[in-house]
Amino acid sequence: MTAIALSRVSPIRRLARLCWRRKAASFGAFVTLLVVLAAIFAPLLTHQDPNEQDILAQLSPPSAEHFLGTDTFGRDVWSRILYGARVSLAIGVASIAVAMVVGGLLGILAGYRGGRVDRLIMSCMDMLLSFPSLVMGLLVVAVLGPSMGNLIIAIAFTAIAPFARIARAPTLAIKQRDFIEAGRALGYSDMRLMLRHILPNILDEILVLGSLWLATAIRTEASLSFIGLGVRPPTATWGGMIRDGFENMLDAPWLVIFPSIAILVIMVALNLLGDGLRDATDPKLRNE
Incomplete structure (x- = not known):
């Protein structure tokens, strides 16, 4: 009954409460x-x-x-950083969302079914x-070609395995x-048991890993x-801005410094958020 009641509480609300109790996680958020x-x-x-x-x-x-x-074409660096944040965040969030869904479902399937299915899936991971x-x-990306959609697929592909492993263990x-x-005993199907009873009870761990891997996704995109x-x-992207300004780094260092600072800030913030949530959800550290 306790596990069933727990699954009815929104995992996002639980994580928000845990985040509020941790100063590092609150600052990162x-x-x-x-x-x-x-x-x-x-x-x-x-x-x-x-x-x-x-x-x-x-x-x-x-x-x-x-x-x-401004850059070598006279384009405003401040506006390109702001609009580049849209692209970097969109790619990061979309790719990690895909990885969470695919990897999480594969991990649940492997852990629930066991046997050959488990061995096959985890060998691939x-x-x-x-x-x-x-x-x-x-x-x-080299195979599919450079584009926003292919970039999301590529980054998601690299992140599927960690989500599968984190979902399989619990x-x-x-x-x-x-x-x-x-x-x-009541005749529930395996699909219903996995999606309605197992998934809500492990969603916290998947979301925490997602916050950590979001920083990795943004770094990989850059x-x-x-x-x-x-x-x-x-199209403005933080990594593209650094590449464009690399040749003029000595004469115009702001072309490299400011996009790099933007990447550093979001990565530190996401890592603080993820580390704080991970510590808060760890039973060994929860009361420290």
């Missing part, structure tokens, strides 16, 4: 929220078009007209884990609980954009 709001309300925070070129103002240092300076995430993403324990046995396999220009 606050900074992440600021970045998200800045991306959403970018048109209100800048009057510059991120793709508008002004050759007469190219490589201008930070000034009242251009808050963070172990094979995926043998490749570094950036190398795997590079291979997928499933092995939960499937032995009395309320699962009671469901089987890395792929830096080597020319990201979203095609002139």
Whole structure:
């Protein structure tokens, strides 16, 4: 009965309460929220078009007209960072959402069914884990071609295995609980037991891992954009901005420094949020 009652409480609400109790997680959530709001309300925070070129103002240092300076085409760096946040966050959230759904379901299926199904699925996941995430993403994007959709697929593909492993472990324990046995006795289908009774009880762990891997997804997107396999220009992305400004780094360091700071801020915030939630959901650390 306790597990059934627990599944009726929203996992997002539980995580929000745990986040509020942890200062590091609260700070990370606050900074992440600021970045998200800045991306959403970018048109209100800048009057510059991120793709508008002004050759007469190219490589201008930070000034009242251009808050963070301009790039080699005279485009406003501040506006490109704001609009680039939209692309980076959209790709990161979409790819991790896909990885959470696919990896989580595979992990639940492997843990619940066991036997050959478990061995087959986890062998495939172990094979995926043998490749570094950036190398795997590079291979997928190189095959599919650079585009926003292919980038989401590539990053999601690299993150499926960790979600499958994190979903499988608690499933092995939960499937032995009395309320699962009671469901089987009542004639519930395996699909209903997995989706309505097991999934809600392990969703906390999947969401916590998602917050940690979101930072990795944004970093991977920036890395792929830096080597020319990201979203095609002139769309602004943080990694693409660093690549464009790399050749002029000594003469115009702001072209590299400010996008790098944006990546650093969101990654630190997401890692603080994820680490705080992980510690808060860990029974050994919950009361510390």
